Amino acid sequence: MKRLREYVSENSRNPNVIAYAAMAIAALTFPGIAQFATGGNADYLVSLAADGGVFVLLAIGLNVVVGFAGLLDLGYAAFFAIGSYTYGMLASQQLISSPIHHALHVPFWIALFLGMFIAASAGALLGAPTLRLRGDYLAIVTLGFGEIVPRFFRNMKDWTSGVNGISALDVPTLPFWITGPWANTQLAIEQNFRFVTFNVTAWYVLIVILVVASVLGVNNLYGSRLGRAWMAVREDETAAAAMGVNTVNTKLLAFAIGASFSGFAGAFYGAKLSLVSPDSFGFIVSITILSMVVLGGMGNIPGAMIGALLLYWVLYKFLPDAPLQASSLAHNLGLDSLNTVTPNWPGIAEFVSRLKFIIFGLILVSIMLLRPQGLLPSRLRSAELKRGVHDEPVTMVT
């Protein structure tokens, strides 16, 4: 108890510790509070939060590539797609209609790691010939790769059902599971538990566990010899090489480890949605994840997580809800004329929904202009930013 008190007093001003604590408390209490606040109809919110967890995982993974090793990846969604499709093909009836005529039903827990492994291999394969290129050239290669992969899956109709995507994926199973009031039921132990789609709390718990495990893993990597090598390569590749860092292997590992998180998240995402479609992995997804990392604070794990949660909320809750909110606001203010549709005025709801691109763009531009280092920057890096040489930005991806 005394040590806890000491820890609290020592770290009460450390933004990272505060961020972790806030996120942990929020993650633990969210389903309960949401059920209570909505009177037991919180399934939609909890499901949304579980999907948000996928983006947190993606942001943690991309933070390894962009934040730690300083490699700009503009096609991160490609590995997400590879993870999803791996799960989709290995854990559904899909392969019956493929040229091998035999369905595979690999258990979720194994497929999760298979997705991770295959995405990491794809990352290594792409990285090996291209990581010797410096700076933006790598970004351009990843951009091209990110454009190719979803189109490839869409065109391989015999294997992936093309535009229709793969549906009815297997769900994870566990020998037993504990349910309770947080999931709006009686406290009980369920035998042979299946993660059915409507049991959103189970998915939520699973993603929280995956995120916690990933944070612990990445934190350890950050402090390890490899993590220090990443930062050395990021700051000055030539100096790092002179100090005995194998720069190609270091960058390759960052790239592959980053890709593996994406594959991991992809397998979970496919299983939860029970649908894998080539439309969910476009350039806009890569850009969204990159924006999450940069907005949150590159190179800082809690920063990337907060950036992911914030941007996810804006994109998937605030903007979709905004038209209805605006419409009811207009009604409450007595401005019902705004809700009537005329040839020149599409109605306030439609108008606000058409504003979504502008709002998203304004958020990106204004946060970058006001806080180019991100909301919760790495302390080490912000020190460098203040004292660093100005004409050679420390985060320059050279």
Next chain:
Amino acid sequence: MIGALARTPAALRNFGNSQLATLIGILIAAFGIVLTIQHVLQHDASFFFQILTIGIADGAIYALIALGYTMVYGIIELINFAHGDVFTLGAFISLALFPVFGIAEGASGFSYVLPLLAVGLITMALCAVVNVAIERVAYRPLRHAPRLAPLITAIGMSSILEGAMYLWKGPFNLHYPDLLPLTRLNIGAVSIGVKDLIVLTLAIVLVVAFTLFINLSKLGKAMRATAQDRDAAQLMGIDINRTIAATFFIGAVLAGAGGITYGLYINSVAFDLGFITGLIAFTAAVFGGIGNIPGAAIGGLLIGMVRAFSDSYFDSSWTEIVIFGILIATLVFRPTGLLGMRVPEK
């Protein structure tokens, strides 16, 4: 520096500059060309020339856009994601200006040349103003910020421009008046559309004028100097901010012209057109050698032809895979691009 990198495998490190890489690159290109020729021979020659002219006209439009990418990248090393949307903006502005100048569907004949020219000039000027404003608001304040910050604002600006056009005209494909003559010139078995010729001529005139400007004018010289070494250029008394603004101005003039040309040629535009067109034009710039002006023009023409041939002789759903495959192959086998003189490692 080479000595310091001794621990990385030499074969991997020097792969892009080695003769082996060049050889593999040439073999892949040769394979693609042989495959294309084989498909071409299955159809008759007039079809081939028809596709070729479409490819060249399309490529001329890509070249106009690619020049803007390559200039901005050359001078501030930023992938200006908003550039493709400035191109779309050109199409949208000109579409709104046509009624003002009394141009409507079916208008033809030489009396419409002057109004069309006026629409073109106003559109290019407006696009240039928008692009300079974007640079002033979103890129200039971040010139000393971490490298990724302007990239994110570029994406944000692209989203804002797309959003503005969406708000303006809605989500649907818009019809763009078909003003160019539809007649075709028959030279022997070969039939060439006058439309294609006009597009190509327009692009050539603009690219040549632009190249002369870069090579001969004082401002062009300042741009080249700034691209080479910004600090040294500043020490020589060049106003960096003005030079960079001028780069954005000229890039947008070409993109605006590209937007009108695209509208007149394809006759259909949509608010999100600039996204994929911009990416393809950017591929063209990389293919020709990023930062290299003739490279961007040639890259644009080649990518346009690749696109036309892939669309008509193979399967159009694979076209974009082929184009982005070329992008990756260029960077793996010849990072400096076809005409690249800039070394990738600085």
